[in-house]
Amino acid sequence: MxxxxxxxxxxxxxxxxxxxxxxxIMAALSQSGISEAAADRLFWFFHPVHxxxxxxxxxxxxxxxxxxxxxxxxxxxxxxxxxxxxxxDNLIPFAGEWMLNMPNRGLHLGFIEKxxxxxxxxxxxxxxxxxxxxxxxxxxxxxxxxTWASLFxxxxxxxxxxxxxxxxxxxxxxxxxxxxxxCCTSDIVFPLVAVLAVSGPKARRQWxxxxxxxxxxxxxxxxxxxxxxxxxxxxAYAIPLAQTVGSGGEVVAVERNPKAIRAxxxxxxxxxxxxxxxxxxxxxxxxxxxxxxFQAILLFxxxxxxxxxxxxxxxxxxxxxxxxVGRLAIHPKHTRENQPARHFSSxxxxxxxxxxxxxxxxxxxxxxxxxxxxHDQEAGCLLIFAKASxxxxxxxxxxxxxxxxxxxxx
Numbered sequence: 575m576x577x578x579x580x581x582x583x584x585x586x587x588x589x590x591x592x593x594x595x596x597x598x599i600m601a602a603l604s605q606s607g608i609s610e611a612a613a614d615r616l617f618w619f620f621h622p623v624h625x626x627x628x629x630x631x632x633x634x635x636x637x638x639x640x641x642x643x644x645x646x647x648x649x650x651x652x653x654x655x656x657x658x659x660x661x662x663d664n665l666i667p668f669a670g671e672w673m674l675n676m677p678n679r680g681l682h683l684g685f686i687e688k689x690x691x692x693x694x695x696x697x698x699x700x701x702x703x704x705x706x707x708x709x710x711x712x713x714x715x716x717x718x719x720x721t722w723a724s725l726f727x728x729x730x731x732x733x734x735x736x737x738x739x740x741x742x743x744x745x746x747x748x749x750x751x752x753x754x755x756x757c758c759t760s761d762i763v764f765p766l767v768a769v770l771a772v773s774g775p776k777a778r779r780q781w782x783x784x785x786x787x788x789x790x791x792x793x794x795x796x797x798x799x800x801x802x803x804x805x806x807x808x809x810a811y812a813i814p815l816a817q818t819v820g821s822g823g824e825v826v827a828v829e830r831n832p833k834a835i836r837a838x839x840x841x842x843x844x845x846x847x848x849x850x851x852x853x854x855x856x857x858x859x860x861x862x863x864x865x866x867x868f869q870a871i872l873l874f875x876x877x878x879x880x881x882x883x884x885x886x887x888x889x890x891x892x893x894x895x896x897x898x899v900g901r902l903a904i905h906p907k908h909t910r911e912n913q914p915a916r917h918f919s920s921x922x923x924x925x926x927x928x929x930x931x932x933x934x935x936x937x938x939x940x941x942x943x944x945x946x947x948x949h950d951q952e953a954g955c956l957l958i959f960a961k962a963s964x965x966x967x968x969x970x971x972x973x974x975x976x977x978x979x980x981x982x983x984x
Contacts, residue, residue: 595718599725601742610678613730617723621663621684622691624719627712628655628760629699634707636765640777640950644704650768651700656685656692658760662753663723667731674744676731709761716761721753770949777950782845785951786814789943790870793903793958798822799869802859802895804888805829805876808837809850810946815872816850825850826859826868860891867897874905875947877926878918885917889933893961902935902959905945912954927957935959 633641633651641647664682671679684692728745790811795801797820806812806827815825827850829835835852842850853859871892877885892902906926908915918926927937938960945954 591714591718595721599722603729608729610730610732613726613732617663617682617726617730618684618688620719620723620726621659621682622688622695624663624716624723625655625659625684625692626695626699627716627719628659628757629696630703631709631712631716631761632658632765633700633703634709634712635762636768637703637707638709639766639769641765641769641772642776644701646768646772647704648697648700650765650772651703652693652696654760654764654768655696655699658756658764659720659723660685662720662756662760663727666756667724667727670745670747671728671731674741676728679731682727717753717757720757724753774949781810781946781951782813782817785944786811786946787817789945790814790818792943793870793956794901795819795870800824800826800866801870801872802826802828802868803872803874804892805873805879806838807831807834809841811872811874812838812850813841813845813847816847819849821849823849826853827851828853828856828859830854856891860895867900868895869897869900870903871896871900872903874903874945875907877904877906878908878916881917882929885929886933889930889935893934896961898961900961901938902930904930904957904959905954906957907947907954923955923957930957930959931962934962936962 629651632654633647636647636650641650660683664684668679668681685696725745732741790801795815795818797818799819800823801815801819803812803815803825806829809827812825812827816823819825827838829838829852835854838852841847873888873892877888880888896902904926906918906923907913908918909926910918910920910922912923914920931937936959937957939956939958941956941958942953943956944951945956946952947954
């Protein structure tokens with residue numbers, strides 16, 4: 575859901591631009607008048623091009639977020655473009671024409687009436703997007719042409735002549751419904767849902783069995799190690815950690831969100847993982863760490879949920895729990911540069927690094943890697959810290975105030 579909202583926000587200016595131009599054109603044409611035949615010809619020009627651009631952006635969004643395979647891309651691009659274009663250019667305008675009792679109202683199904691034009695364009699757009707996925711410009715053009723196609727569909731139903739102010743307002747309302755909802759659904763919501771349905775299970779298996787294990791091994795995690803995953807959610811990192819440390823090691827998975835814990839337990843049972851200990855009580859974890867320090871501690875995509883004072887106390891606890899040669903790995907997601915959210919919305923990555931260094935750590939390495947976020951892998955950075963030689967002042971009793979319901983599905 576978070577990814578959908580972020581994509582909607584990113585594409586909002588392009589959506590608004592396309593809708594606004596359609597309203598301006600409608601107002602201008604209402605003054606000069608346009609014949610039914612001219613409006614009909616314009617509809618049959620803009621609708622097929624709209625389908626082409628819709629397929630470009632729908633299939634492009636699917637590919638950009640991890641969608642795989644030519645066949646799947648063509649299916650997603652075709653269904654998203656033809657299905658939603660029919661809704662936005664034909665069905666919703668027809669509903670408006672019927673409600674406004676327009677004299678020449680009619681239902682046009684482009685993929686049937688002009689199947690030889692509309693269907694090949696949809697497949698062509700999806701095929702182009704498979705090799706070159708781009709979304710923002712095609713989305714702007716898609717919204718623009720969808721607005722125009724819907725507009726001329728309704729103006730043809732008017733039968734020509736001038737359009738009154740009240741009708742303009744009502745037609746504008748139907749244009750809004752015909753453009754914003756269907757276009758954003760086809761361009762953004764539908765392909766992201768398709769990624770989850772088509773590629774999600776395969777991508778997750780690939781991550782847990784291979785890519786995730788490679789990542790944790792690159793952090794120096796070895797068989798027999800004891801490691802901690804703070805805010806583990808459904809186990810995207812805890813499970814690869816468990817596979818890496820083996821039966822002689824242990825993973826302590828800290829999580830408080832009940833829904834995430836249930837998902838984690840299901841995943842552990844499904845994969846017969848026995849060396850992960852789920853911990854909801856942070857004080858107990860901290861108290862037991864003295865005799866058996868951790869060789870690695872992961873704070874991935876969780877720090878933004880904690881206020882500054884809570885993060886400071888957490889860093890102090892982590893320093894005490896970490897072995898002298900251990901590593902603290904941070905994924906500073908949702909900083910000012912990277913989908914800002916919650917307590918990191920005004921913090922930069924450099925700010926996060928500085929606050930961790932002030933807690934008695936030194937940056938050992940910064941690297942760009944593939945990480946798991948949401949429902950698939952994405953590029954991100956890791957900050958890997960070692961203990962500094964001079965410890966900082968620590969605070970006693972701490973039970974971190976956080977909500978680890980990260981945007982990862984169960």
